[in-house]
Amino acid sequence: MSALSPHLLAEIKELPARYPQPRSAVMPALDLAQEELGYLNPEAMSEVAAALELDPGYVEGVATFYTLFHLAPTGKHHFYVCTNLSCTLRGADEIVEHLKKAIAVTGPDAVSAEGLFSYEEVECLGACEFAPMMRLDRRYYYDLTAEKIDDLIADRKGHLPARRGGRRAAPGGETQVPSVPVEAPHPSPPVRKSALRAPGERVAREGRDVPRKKKGA
Amino acid sequence: MPELRGSFGDAPNHLLTRWFGTPDLHRLGVYESKAGGYSALRKALLEMAPADITSEVKTSGLRGRGGAGFATGTKWSFINRDAPGPKYVVINADESEPGTSKDRYILENSPHLLVEGILIAAYAVGANQAWVYIRGEYDEPYRMLSEAIEEARAKGYLGPKPMGKDYPLDIRLYRGHGAYICGEETALLESLEGKRAQPRSRPPFPAVKGAWGRPTLLNNVETLATVPWIINNGGAAYAKFGTDKSPGTRLLSVSGNVRKPGVYEVELGQSFRHVIMELAGGVTEGRSLKVFWPGGSSAPVLPASMLDTKTDMEALAAARSMGGSGGVIVMDDSHCIVRAAHRLLKFYAHESCGKCTPCRVGGDWAVRTYDRILANEGSQTELDTLQRVSDGLQNGRCLCGLGDSAGWVIDSTLRHFREEYEDHALRHECNVGGPPAASGRHLPRDRDEAASA
Ligand SMILES: Cc1cc2nc3c(=O)[nH]c(=O)nc-3n(C[C@H](O)[C@H](O)[C@H](O)COP(=O)(O)O)c2cc1C
Ligand code: SF4
Ligand code: FES
Numbered sequence: 295m296s297a298l299s300p301h302l303l304a305e306i307k308e309l310p311a312r313y314p315q316p317r318s319a320v321m322p323a324l325d326l327a328q329e330e331l332g333y334l335n336p337e338a339m340s341e342v343a344a345a346l347e348l349d350p351g352y353v354e355g356v357a358t359f360y361t362l363f364h365l366a367p368t369g370k371h372h373f374y375v376c377t378n379l380s381c382t383l384r385g386a387d388e389i390v391e392h393l394k395k396a397i398a399v400t401g402p403d404a405v406s407a408e409g410l411f412s413y414e415e416v417e418c419l420g421a422c423e424f425a426p427m428m429r430l431d432r433r434y435y436y437d438l439t440a441e442k443i444d445d446l447i448a449d450r451k452g453h454l455p456a457r458r459g460g461r462r463a464a465p466g467g468e469t470q471v472p473s474v475p476v477e478a479p480h481p482s483p484p485v486r487k488s489a490l491r492a493p494g495e496r497v498a499r500e501g502r503d504v505p506r507k508k509k510g511a
Numbered sequence: 512m513p514e515l516r517g518s519f520g521d522a523p524n525h526l527l528t529r530w531f532g533t534p535d536l537h538r539l540g541v542y543e544s545k546a547g548g549y550s551a552l553r554k555a556l557l558e559m560a561p562a563d564i565t566s567e568v569k570t571s572g573l574r575g576r577g578g579a580g581f582a583t584g585t586k587w588s589f590i591n592r593d594a595p596g597p598k599y600v601v602i603n604a605d606e607s608e609p610g611t612s613k614d615r616y617i618l619e620n621s622p623h624l625l626v627e628g629i630l631i632a633a634y635a636v637g638a639n640q641a642w643v644y645i646r647g648e649y650d651e652p653y654r655m656l657s658e659a660i661e662e663a664r665a666k667g668y669l670g671p672k673p674m675g676k677d678y679p680l681d682i683r684l685y686r687g688h689g690a691y692i693c694g695e696e697t698a699l700l701e702s703l704e705g706k707r708a709q710p711r712s713r714p715p716f717p718a719v720k721g722a723w724g725r726p727t728l729l730n731n732v733e734t735l736a737t738v739p740w741i742i743n744n745g746g747a748a749y750a751k752f753g754t755d756k757s758p759g760t761r762l763l764s765v766s767g768n769v770r771k772p773g774v775y776e777v778e779l780g781q782s783f784r785h786v787i788m789e790l791a792g793g794v795t796e797g798r799s800l801k802v803f804w805p806g807g808s809s810a811p812v813l814p815a816s817m818l819d820t821k822t823d824m825e826a827l828a829a830a831r832s833m834g835g836s837g838g839v840i841v842m843d844d845s846h847c848i849v850r851a852a853h854r855l856l857k858f859y860a861h862e863s864c865g866k867c868t869p870c871r872v873g874g875d876w877a878v879r880t881y882d883r884i885l886a887n888e889g890s891q892t893e894l895d896t897l898q899r900v901s902d903g904l905q906n907g908r909c910l911c912g913l914g915d916s917a918g919w920v921i922d923s924t925l926r927h928f929r930e931e932y933e934d935h936a937l938r939h940e941c942n943v944g945g946p947p948a949a950s951g952r953h954l955p956r957d958r959d960e961a962a963s964a
Contacts, residue, residue: 424772
């Protein structure tokens with residue numbers, strides 16, 4: 295029983311011919327594998343290696359270097375939230391906090407119930423004028439607010455049966471989002487020293503302080 | 512049409528962005544009929560000798576917009592056009608420098624502008640094949656660029672006989688997979704060859720031994736998108752803009768605590784006061800400017816008192832910073848410089864490819880030192896450590912610019928904000944802040960807390 299389907303492996307075998315040197319096919323091949331499987335496990339990487347006639351250790355070395363290759367399952371909808379400087383200056387940390395609660399996960403390695411959602415904090419996504427922003431389902435979302443996050447989650451849940459809590463799928467697959475009353479901002483907000491927070495909070499949450507790409511560097 | 516925040520339309524200094532905002536500019540027909548598109552390619556292929564194209568670019572004085580600011584025409588002339596065997600043009604569309612979004616702005620608004628620039632460059636340096644290395648997260652720009660290439664192919668502007676000229680030209684795309692270091696030119700080439708993206712030592716330079724061991728011209732998206740204007744209007748006309756040593760205009764992506772973040776095309780030599788206060792509308796209501804990064808997170812910071820610094824590369828060098836990637840990050844007085852530096856050091860530590868020791872070890876070491884300072888466990892020792900790590904990262908001790916950049920963040924923030932560092936490290940207090948400005952964009956902290964209570 296192989297991890298990747300025979301027709302995908304056949305497709306992967308076609309890739310090397312498209313490049314001046316066959317090795318360049320490794321990333322496009324891993325892309326195809328990840329698209330089919332959702333992530334890259336050791337079997338998939340070995341099969342890609344075999345199809346490209348490369349050493350499995352080499353292929354794994356490439357896959358572990360790049361952050362867009364996932365080595366563990368992610369949710370069906372994976373939120374890539376930018377928390378680099380320009381986004382943090384405009385509230386990215388609050389977005390991550392809200393998102394975590396909204397999809398009910400403890401941290402970046404966790405997947406929500408039914409395998410639907412997961413998230414990751416990422417570095418600058420090159421759309422800083424729309425900060426805070428994120429990438430979800432191969433699209434960018436701009437000027438994020440808690441409400442926008444809630445709407446996106448409700449929308450992605452739309453194809454699920456009606457759930458407790460009053461959000462239900464309307465006919466036609468559209469999701470009805472009950473309008474949440476937006477409270478007026480607190481008249482005299484508590485003193486906030488800075489949106490850039492103390493490190494303790496972040497380190498615990500990121501769980502990725504040691505860059506994984508350095509393994510075996 | 513993509514959402515547009517920044518420069519576009521009729522203004523004397525809008526050389527690249529003049530037609531941005533035109534409906535369907537990304538379609539070849541509109542690019543040609545409304546924006547005069549592909550006239551430069553036609554002129555280059557049918558009326559100019561390759562050497563004349565390169566010399567026109569030299570005359571323009573155009574300097575690379577990817578970060579290092581190297582003279583573009585000179586770089587083109589390094590490629591031996593007559594060397595036998597394949598040569599390549601590789602386009603750096605990896606755009607990952609924090610605070611930088613100008614290449615995306617070009618790709619989403621006018622992909623044909625880049626296609627046209629690439630084809631002219633390839634013809635000039637004697638390459639038949641170009642590869643665009645585009646960061647993997649750019650789904651929409653990737654789609655738009657692919658479509659533009661297919662349109663140009665269908666119209667016969669690239670292929671075996673572009674515009675009837677017996678000179679085959681082709682463009683292919685290669686997607687990145689999330690690693691900042693791939694923006695560094697030799698790491699990019701490694702990645703394109705299917706390897707872990709660790710920079711190569713130079714020489715040999717890419718012009719001699721680049722992609723797949725062949726002579727390669729490597730340019731940034733904005734650099735090549737500027738070429739059609741130069742070919743249409745002449746290098747001398749381009750050199751009339753900007754300053755003597757930094758001619759022309761460039762796109763500055765302005766982000767952070769400004770009222771109108773966006774990508775603005777600015778004549779080089781304009782002041783940052785003009786860019787930040789006028790174009791980007793100044794800082795958020797009720798706040799004042801504290802500091803800005805003039806050229807991406809890698810460019811040493813400038814405090815508010817240096818707002819009159821000019822945008823050209825010489826003025827920035829004199830201010831001990833650099834033009835870098837053109838990403839202007841603006842921070843107001845409600846934010847703490849130590850925390851901002853800490854955030855950026857985490858970025859550099861995370862993105863270090865691990866090939867050289869000062870960068871691999873120094874980055875993590877700096878992050879841990881910042882951790883201690885911000886946990887109120889700091890002392891003079893931590894401040895000294897930061898300075899030592901910073902020195903160890905700079906001055907060519909690392910193989911590529913990433914190490915220097917990490918060092919500059921520490922060094923420049925320490926230099927300009929010593930007191931704030933001492934508040935944290937020696938007195939264990941943060942004296943930044945006051946109540947946050949009312950801003951519709953921020954999530955009110957109190958509502959968040961109420962929800963969780
Ligand atoms: C760490 C690092 C990251 C870089 N990232 C980019 C990038 O994302 N895009 C880019 O065009 N140049 C980047 N550069 C600069 C490139 O190495 C190279 O100088 C540039 O692409 C050359 O093109 P130009 O001459 O047109 O500027 C980076 C350099 C370093 C050291
Ligand atoms: S400076 Fe850092 S990123 Fe650059 S080659 Fe050395 S270890 Fe890699
Ligand atoms: S910092 Fe978030 S997109 Fe650039």
